[in-house]
Amino acid sequence: MAKSSFQTLPGFRDFRPEDCSVRNYLFQTFRDVARRYGFSEYETPIVEATELYLKKSGGELGTQLFRFEDQGGRDITLRPEVTASLGRLLVDCQRDYPKPMRWFEIGQCFRYEKPQAGRTREFYQFNVDLLGETNPGADAELIALSIDLMRSLGFKQGDFVVRLSDRKYWQNFATDNGLDEEQTAELLQIVDKLERDKDGTFAKKLPNLGLTLEQVQAAINSPGQLSPDLEAVLANLNARGMRDDVEVDLSIVRGLAYYTGIVFEVFDSKKSMRAVSGGGRYDTLVSALSDGKVDLPAVGFAIGDVVIRNLIEQTPHALEKMQQSIAAQPTTDLFLIIADPQQEPNALKVAAELRSAGISISYPLSPTKFPKQFKMAEASGAPFALVIGSEFPELSLKNLSTREEEKFQYDESLSQTISTKLKQ
Amino acid sequence: MAKSSFQTLPGFRDFRPEDCSVRNYLFQTFRDVARRYGFSEYETPIVEATELYLKKSGGELGTQLFRFEDQGGRDITLRPEVTASLGRLLVDCQRDYPKPMRWFEIGQCFRYEKPQAGRTREFYQFNVDLLGETNPGADAELIALSIDLMRSLGFKQGDFVVRLSDRKYWQNFATDNGLDEEQTAELLQIVDKLERDKDGTFAKKLPNLGLTLEQVQAAINSPGQLSPDLEAVLANLNARGMRDDVEVDLSIVRGLAYYTGIVFEVFDSKKSMRAVSGGGRYDTLVSALSDGKVDLPAVGFAIGDVVIRNLIEQTPHALEKMQQSIAAQPTTDLFLIIADPQQEPNALKVAAELRSAGISISYPLSPTKFPKQFKMAEASGAPFALVIGSEFPELSLKNLSTREEEKFQYDESLSQTISTKLKQ
Numbered sequence: 001m002a003k004s005s006f007q008t009l010p011g012f013r014d015f016r017p018e019d020c021s022v023r024n025y026l027f028q029t030f031r032d033v034a035r036r037y038g039f040s041e042y043e044t045p046i047v048e049a050t051e052l053y054l055k056k057s058g059g060e061l062g063t064q065l066f067r068f069e070d071q072g073g074r075d076i077t078l079r080p081e082v083t084a085s086l087g088r089l090l091v092d093c094q095r096d097y098p099k100p101m102r103w104f105e106i107g108q109c110f111r112y113e114k115p116q117a118g119r120t121r122e123f124y125q126f127n128v129d130l131l132g133e134t135n136p137g138a139d140a141e142l143i144a145l146s147i148d149l150m151r152s153l154g155f156k157q158g159d160f161v162v163r164l165s166d167r168k169y170w171q172n173f174a175t176d177n178g179l180d181e182e183q184t185a186e187l188l189q190i191v192d193k194l195e196r197d198k199d200g201t202f203a204k205k206l207p208n209l210g211l212t213l214e215q216v217q218a219a220i221n222s223p224g225q226l227s228p229d230l231e232a233v234l235a236n237l238n239a240r241g242m243r244d245d246v247e248v249d250l251s252i253v254r255g256l257a258y259y260t261g262i263v264f265e266v267f268d269s270k271k272s273m274r275a276v277s278g279g280g281r282y283d284t285l286v287s288a289l290s291d292g293k294v295d296l297p298a299v300g301f302a303i304g305d306v307v308i309r310n311l312i313e314q315t316p317h318a319l320e321k322m323q324q325s326i327a328a329q330p331t332t333d334l335f336l337i338i339a340d341p342q343q344e345p346n347a348l349k350v351a352a353e354l355r356s357a358g359i360s361i362s363y364p365l366s367p368t369k370f371p372k373q374f375k376m377a378e379a380s381g382a383p384f385a386l387v388i389g390s391e392f393p394e395l396s397l398k399n400l401s402t403r404e405e406e407k408f409q410y411d412e413s414l415s416q417t418i419s420t421k422l423k424q
Numbered sequence: 425m426a427k428s429s430f431q432t433l434p435g436f437r438d439f440r441p442e443d444c445s446v447r448n449y450l451f452q453t454f455r456d457v458a459r460r461y462g463f464s465e466y467e468t469p470i471v472e473a474t475e476l477y478l479k480k481s482g483g484e485l486g487t488q489l490f491r492f493e494d495q496g497g498r499d500i501t502l503r504p505e506v507t508a509s510l511g512r513l514l515v516d517c518q519r520d521y522p523k524p525m526r527w528f529e530i531g532q533c534f535r536y537e538k539p540q541a542g543r544t545r546e547f548y549q550f551n552v553d554l555l556g557e558t559n560p561g562a563d564a565e566l567i568a569l570s571i572d573l574m575r576s577l578g579f580k581q582g583d584f585v586v587r588l589s590d591r592k593y594w595q596n597f598a599t600d601n602g603l604d605e606e607q608t609a610e611l612l613q614i615v616d617k618l619e620r621d622k623d624g625t626f627a628k629k630l631p632n633l634g635l636t637l638e639q640v641q642a643a644i645n646s647p648g649q650l651s652p653d654l655e656a657v658l659a660n661l662n663a664r665g666m667r668d669d670v671e672v673d674l675s676i677v678r679g680l681a682y683y684t685g686i687v688f689e690v691f692d693s694k695k696s697m698r699a700v701s702g703g704g705r706y707d708t709l710v711s712a713l714s715d716g717k718v719d720l721p722a723v724g725f726a727i728g729d730v731v732i733r734n735l736i737e738q739t740p741h742a743l744e745k746m747q748q749s750i751a752a753q754p755t756t757d758l759f760l761i762i763a764d765p766q767q768e769p770n771a772l773k774v775a776a777e778l779r780s781a782g783i784s785i786s787y788p789l790s791p792t793k794f795p796k797q798f799k800m801a802e803a804s805g806a807p808f809a810l811v812i813g814s815e816f817p818e819l820s821l822k823n824l825s826t827r828e829e830e831k832f833q834y835d836e837s838l839s840q841t842i843s844t845k846l847k848q
Contacts, residue, residue: 006476006512009471020464020467023467024465036783037786044432045433046470048432051430070490070536072536112494112495112496238769240775289429332462344663355461361461362526
């Protein structure tokens with residue numbers, strides 16, 4: 001078997017056509033859902049000044065950067081996430097847009113992690129942000145969008161659950177236990193890891209904060225009265241018929257440093273995988289990036305393409321929906337068979353006309369024997385073949401699944417005739 | 425004016441929503457045209473081992489790399505172009521696909537050049553490749569696609585010209601003049617630069633090859649008998665009604681090292697800008713990447729987003745087509761006005777129903793005074809507002825341009841009613 005002396009870098013992916021159509025199905029679904037919620041698409045660069053990420057993303061990300069010096073001596077980094085760039089952009093341009101702003105983005109991010117199942121070194125992320133609104137109605141709108149996205153991808157109630165939490169609860173818990181700002185950040189990092197902390201690496205750090213694992217677990221399991229924000233979000237989702245997709249779960253805090261209020265994560269209902277998606281409120285990021293000059297409260301949501309693709313492939317009805325959607329858009333509508341090489345100029349003319357009408361056409365690019373052309377037609381995936389032979393302007397249209405054949409004359413109604421056949 | 429302490433890196437772009445819709449119009453047109461020609465989309469990583477580019481891209485690119493070492497000590501590079509990656513991928517997977525293969529890709533590339541008009545450090549490139557076919561019918565098919573792309577972007581005959589050439593002509597010229605392989609490569613680099621060589625930097629190098637500028641200019645201006653490949657391409661395009669968009673011009677050789685035969689570039693008809701797009705035959709790249717184990721002749725075409733966007737903006741009928749296409753897809757179809765705050769749960773229910781039917785809905789996320797809600801509705805760009813007040817289930821649909829208002833009762837046919845209104 002021939003092998004290139006070159007390979008993709010570890011954790012990076014080639015998308016062959018069969019993978020690219022899966023990627024594009026995800027992207028199309030992301031865009032459809034964002035549009036239904038009135039969001040506009042934007043994009044920021046894949047490379048930014050490193051300082052942007054060191055200062056604002058926080059958490060583990062600082063150790064996972066693809067970071068380097070460019071030819072001009074700049075310290076630059078492949079983006080590990082998009083929100084820091086969005087914040088940077090908003091400082092400069094938010095005044096040009098009425099509030100609240102509904103913005104989304106689909107782009108690639110890069111993290112130098114150990115490649116493993118569900119974890120690559122590059123991934124696409126769909127980021128959705130609602131900017132300039134403090135009311136929990138904004139948080140609820142984004143959570144509703146995240147639920148609608150799961151439904152649009154073919155998941156049913158019970159396949160997934162939104163775990164809803166509030167960082168303010170942990171802020172209050174930290175204050176009650178006398179923690180300062182840095183200790184509070186450390187507590188949040190520990191709580192974020194507890195669920196998968198099999199060997200107790202993170203639980204062990206609690207005594208340094210003057211806390212016990214029992215105290216923290218009691219705080220998770222017996223939260224008492226919910227905050228007004230959580231109550232408002234639940235009532236809002238209830239009005240949309242989405243209450244049953246959500247459970248309050250204060251063990252969720254999210255990894256990034258900039259969240260300030262409501263946070264949520266979407267999991268498969270067995271919670272057997274990493275979070276599929278998540279988000280939350282970050283009211284101070286834009287202010288921090290502008291040295292306090294711009295105050296723009298915000299709530300955001302993000303989903304990567306790797307975990308959701310795995311979950312779709314493990315969920316038969318979601319997989320079936322995806323496969324049907326992809327099959328409904330064949331690459332080629334019609335394969336031209338040039339039965340008489342003398343007719344090639346007429347075949348090219350016919351191809352140009354049909355393509356002008358939006359029909360997708362393929363044909364043999366060099367003289368090819370008739371039976372081989374039929375095989376090519378079948379391999380192309382086209383539902384129909386159009387045979388152009390010495391009897392031109394007589395043409396023969398062949399349905400490649402039923403083998404039915406129909407003869408007609410070439411005239412100016414050709415593209416109309418073929419379009420009608422394709423829709424049948 | 426508030427300014428972020430962070431900026432984009434020089435030569436990198438933010439796409440605010442109004443820019444992103446232009447980008448997406450280009451991408452949609454790229455995909456539509458590729459589909460009409462039966463091409464399947466693929467994608468390769470944005471980062472590859474540097475060696476891939478040093479060995480195979482050649483030309484100036486080697487000095488323009490965003491090149492660095494990753495945390496694992498690998499010498500890696502942000503891709504300056506896509507064809508080297510495609511070649512790498514094809515070595516490993518081409519046996520899985522019937523020939524010829526019709527593949528395309530839309531992705532970002534990075535070159536460390538001095539930023540100037542029409543030249544950024546990142547750009548999106550639409551790459552189209554036909555693989556496994558030596559017949560010039562393949563070259564003609566790609567040139568036809570490049571012409572169809574210009575037409576699909578709203579350009580008319582006379583707005584642009586395809587300049588068609590053949591590297592074999594220069595190979596023969598080099599052989600006739602006793603040049604070796606390295607000298608031939610140098611000659612091609614010089615010919616590529618001659619048209620813009622105002623200060624004679626490149627012409628000055630010809631004597632080193634034992635050539636004069638007059639000799640080279642005579643070879644460009646009086647090519648004599650065209651090669652059979654050029655004749656075949658011209659006849660093929662003539663059959664499609666595209667002959668008048670093409671002129672034979674042997675001054676075109678393309679910058680990259682891997683081209684082996686027919687090459688072409690598309691220019692605005694005043695030739696006032698850089699080439700808009702271009703391509704050509706590269707029959708030996710895949711073989712070189714596989715140490716001769718895989719022989720896959722190929723012809724490719726590429727267009728970047730920066731130059732074509734400039735040309736569209738300078739061409740009134742192309743600009744108008746773009747603006748109409750963008751305006752035909754408003755972000756928001758319908759803005760909900762919640763005239764009575766008590767009705768918010770019903771508004772959320774209505775929003776959920778309409779969104780399920782594919783309608784794009786926005787609404788105020790916090791209690792807002794009635795006149796302000798009308799202003800928000802107008803600012804959203806939605807053609808209609810739906811007013812939900814204390815008379816619910818009575819609803820009022822307001823056309824925001826004509827100010828016409830229509831009252832009706834909420835029932836299960838709501839989404840049907842609204843869909844019909846939106847299509848009018």
